[in-house]
Amino acid sequence: MRHPLCGKTALVGMGTAGIGAAPGFSAMELLGLSVRAALDDAGMRVSDIDAVFAATNIHPCASMSVSEYLGLKPRYFDATNIGGSSFELHLLQATLALQAGLCNAALICYGSNQLTAGGRLAFMSDPQWHETSYDARGPITGYALAANRHMHQFGTTREMLADVAVSARQWANLNPQAFARGPLTRDSVLSMRMISDPLTIGDCCLVTDGAAACIMVRSERARDFRKVPVYFLGGAAANWHRSIQSMPDITVTAAKESGPRAFTMAGLSHSDVDLVMLYDAFTINTILFLEDLGFCPKGEGGRFVQDGRIAPGGSLAVNTNGGGLSCVHPGMYGMFLIAESVAQIRREAGERQVKNVDIALLHGNGGTLSSQVTAFLGSEAAL
Template sequence: MSDAFPRGRTSIAGLATYGIGEAPGYTAMELTAKAGLMALDDAGLMLADVDALYICQPDDFFAGLTFAEYLGIHPRYTDNNRTGGSAFMSHVASAALALDAGYIDCALIAYGSNQRTAGGKLSTPMTSNRWDAPYKPLFPLTSYALATQRHMHEYGTTREHLASVALSARAWATTNPEAFARDPLTMDDCLSARMISTPISRADCCLVTDGAAAIVITRTDRARDLAKPPVPVLGAAAAAWWNSIVQAEDMTVTGAKESGARAMAMAGVTHADIGTAQLYDAFTINTILFLEDLGFCGKGEGGPFVASGAIAPGGSLPVNTNGGGLSYCHPGMYGLFTMIEGARQIRGEAANQLSGIDVALAHGNGGTLSSQATVILGSTATL
């Protein structure tokens, strides 16, 4: 069975972020709703135009129902896919198909979390998997530490390579006023950081912040008449390979190998066409794994690739140009923020604006490298 996707027939028409860093006094749903209303305003649409809600909240199993109730609307369709940070890319794929079929007319995809001000932590004891629990791993850190250690063993990846990912992210964040972490960061800072789950140190971990994000998607023919230039969705694909990483056949390979190839084939683009990649960097190893699995470098070459400066400002492949989850924000789940940064680059509105961006890749990660999803965004010139 071949992938069928309505290339470019749906577009991001509006987008917004809100409460990045710390947003005291807000609940997660209040942050989500605020971002959603701002995204609609950005598109020049009204709440009454929305007939589909897509959401995945950290603290609400029935978030689709809560969101509809909070907004005071009766949507035709809700989707509360819970694959973690990759869920939002899957939301885009589902919304694009439903829009193209005429099943819905306007989709609002939103997320928000008050993880930082509510006192949440990145790592908690894992008890859900009975095979792992006796060893008292830290969830999700220990799973990523296993993948990191295996990559080091197989390919000679070093802590300096991992640190290069963090340094590149911080270099982008330093010139992004919205980024939460903008202080200088050095290689020595990274290598001397407190070890949490060997070989992952504090410097290899994403931020713990508040924040919300939302995008509005509608059919491209309608989006052309709205307030902002449309950002067509050229391709979107997902891959779910496991839940617990101990079930992985190879901890150095992720489902990004599948989702990326499918999304790029749908979009009809090659790596040379992609002007920027926005990757879910919950940990420094993520960026290395995804660069390899998405085909930007060979398997095992990710460490030297990032150490060369390729993903940093001035490099050949600008990655996480807002600072990523390591330095921009990470309110529990980061996937939606990757698509917003990609869309901002295409619209010419990014804090660290690159020149001539017509194609952007956004990639989401869920669970412990469990679920991967890739979206290819373009400008109207790509249609």
């Protein structure tokens, strides 16, 4: 039985800005451009917004900074920051606020000029971590540890990891907005410079600029706006650790908990899912999340992604925008899972459009496989 919140809110505006490289713009300016795009998409004015949900890498009080920049005095605001999965959690938090009558139009947003401001992967470190003295290259070293353990325990190979990157690039080649396009083969991924064994550059996410914003309202208002509404069907979060050294098992993430709870809230099964959007900061992420979310047994993720199964034309549509590996990754990627899901459900994805997408699973990740948030979005047909 579906949760009472299933389908009670909807996304009515979606906007992006500065995907790839946007020289000359600050992070907040890019965020503002994405908000303008979301407002235009919905046919709304900025004064219609009365709730703000935001998280960034550079604004410690993000919702207040955003409200100030946009000239808003919101009735409700939240700056929960659990890393890249923050925005999937914001979908649930905004739904709670809307249903409680605390607001009428909720803005969820993110912006970063990470590439043009410095061109390096940003990572929020913790001086209390025990591995700090070893000069670990965060967050890459943690993900490399997980990949190495998965390879040792289950026979996963570097070729299997590379196949994740190749599939993502094949989707990106169908997406004119993707930052990294062009040929990519398994051999080319394997031959790239090693960053943290066994992960090469090709196994690691991009460093880009980019911003995205969406607007949520209660479902009874959803048809009053310009575009086809996309409904929030359910979501759940789980967190078992902060530092990788405290992870109970570095081949099992808390997606194993958030996934089943989100499926239950939405009243869905795996066979209902038309699109899977995973936070692929590194190739091992895709393999771990496919396992922990129940699309294949634990240890079989590497074999699951082979033979084009998650590439265009494969049996499971995964990361159809090209993901963080080939489309966009401006420090925190979770908003772009939402943007691609909305595009696919609205049938606005152009050449990469998957047929008959009515239900999308989004899975966000924060820290070093730390915060895990699973959410479902769907069309009116999914209600």
